């Protein structure tokens with residue numbers, strides 16, 4: 001066939017194909033129209049056949065597009081673009097300065113800022129973060145200089161490459177990593193990081209055949225040198241008082257072995273520890289685990305009602321300071337989770353801004369601030385948030401979602417659907433392929449190091465030598481009348497300042 005003849009044939013074929021596509025399109029619209037008007041489940045589709053379907057598409061796509069096209073830098077929740085971008089740049093180890101001026105509005109009530117010193121700490125006077133010993137009365141106390149650590153997220157909620165990257169990154173960055181309540185997996189151990197073993201209400205990974213806490217298992221776990229501390233989870237900010245079901249389909253051979261549960265059967269987590277019904281029970285449990293393992297034991301809780309804390313500290317003082325929990329993690333009501341009911345996530349418990357100063361003050365009141373280390377948890381993903389927690393009285397800060405961002409999380413809000421587009425919370429091997437554990441481990445390490453560095457920058461600007469010397473009078477909070485007030489005035493007595501820390505401190509007011 002000649003060249004022009006071939007062209008004509010191709011054009012004719014394309015024209016026919018185009019007409020066919022149009023016809024097919026019309027046919028599909030007719031079928032959808034009939035389907036929509038004859039169904040009774042969706043009012044919108046029945047009243048607006050075919051076009052009504054776009055509502056569902058736009059609703060689904062909206063959560064993806066909003067963050068790229070419509071939301072301003074400081075607008076989104078749980079984390080805005082400014083916060084996420086800081087973490088991404090810190091994790092990549094690239095320049096984290098911004099140009100022209102701040103986009104943060106310093107006027108709204110509740111805004112926090114720090115009090116710079118006229119004579120900031122010189123680089124040569126800066127000190128590395130001091131080491132802190134947790135559980136001084138244990139056979140194996142834990143002494144660490146780490147400031148910013150990885151909060152509990154189970155293997156199961158997180159994918160295998162995510163856990164591997166976090167454990168390697170934590171080791172390289174000198175932070176500890178909490179196992180979450182899903183037990184100790186080989187991937188936690190693989191990276192060589194210091195680990196905190198979390199004991200959830202189902203006692204996963206540390207239970208006997210009847211689901212009770214097993215001393216034998218505790219001893220086996222404690223034999224791992226890497227496993228430095230044990231944490232009893234009383235509650236979690238996003239879902240206080242909520243247990244859960246691990247459906248049978250998720251209980252494969254590996255998960256069953258790690259958690260100590262029968263394979264291919266539903267597994268129920270009670271909504272509290274059945275064996276902890278009072279502060280006395282809690283102290284008995286802490287003492288038992290500490291004696292069996294020889295390692296520091298503390299608990300994690302979101303504070304709601306708080307009379308029980310006063311009761312706890314009174315009981316500790318009556319029994320002797322050795323009986324105290326070695327640490328307490330206070331989780332914020334707006335903490336994250338893999339999945340939780342909105343009523344608990346949005347409405348239950350106190351946010352950290354209220355609970356952290358309250359618990360720090362109680363520890364001061366009962367002379368336990370030195371004995372019980374205070375760990376703050378909840379939406380502290382940038383240096384200013386961490387510095388605020390240290391000012392208020394925290395000894396350590398832990399983050400879950402900050403580290404998810406370091407792994408590449410884009411806040412797609414799909415953690416409960418096995419469709420996480422970044423491979424962090426999915427068990428779909430195709431999606432996991434995007435998460436290279438070796439590369440992301442370096443990101444985790446960079447994030448830790450840049451966080452600690454920049455909290456140091458804030459501390460030096462305030463005139464102290466290292467972050468743990470930050471005190472309440474170093475931060476102020478904007479009140480309703482538009483004027484700011486020093487945190488030591490707002491919350492009352494500042495924590496006791498150790499001798500030798502007075503240098504360069506700015507008085508309140």
Ligand SMILES: Cc1cc2nc3c(=O)[nH]c(=O)nc-3n(C[C@H](O)[C@H](O)[C@H](O)COP(=O)(O)O)c2cc1C
Pocket residue numbers: 151152153154157158179180181182198233235236237300331332334335336337338377378379380398399400401402415425
């Ligand atoms: C995917 C995911 C899984 C979590 N799993 C646990 C868990 O097993 N145990 C726990 O105590 N908290 C769990 N949490 C809560 C976090 O440890 C943390 O307390 C909370 O997210 C607040 O910290 P953040 O604001 O830095 O994320 C989980 C959070 C997320 C996002």
